[in-house]
Amino acid sequence: MLNVLLIANECGDTGMIAATIPQKKLIDFVEDKGYEAVEFQNEDYDSTDTVESLKKECGYFTLKTLPDSEETIGYGN
DSSP, rough: EEEEEEOTTOOOOEEEESSSOOOHHHHHHHTTTTOOEEEOOGGGTTOOOOHHHHHHHHOOOOOOOOGGGGTTHHEEE
C-alpha cells in the first residue's frame, strides 16, 4: 500500500515522502532523519500512483532520496 506523508524540518519547511512501508515504520524513518511527521495524505492518491511516479512527476522524496533534515534548512526559501 502506498503511504504519502507530509513532513517538516525544524524551520517549518515542508515536503512529501512516498513509500510502501507501513505507516509506523515510515514515521520512525522520517523522525530518525530529523523531520516531524505531520500528516498522512493517502486519501489524495489512487491505486495507479506509485512511489516512482510521485518522485518523477511531483518531486516527492523516497526512502532512498530523503536527506537528513539539517541538509534541507532554508531549502524552501
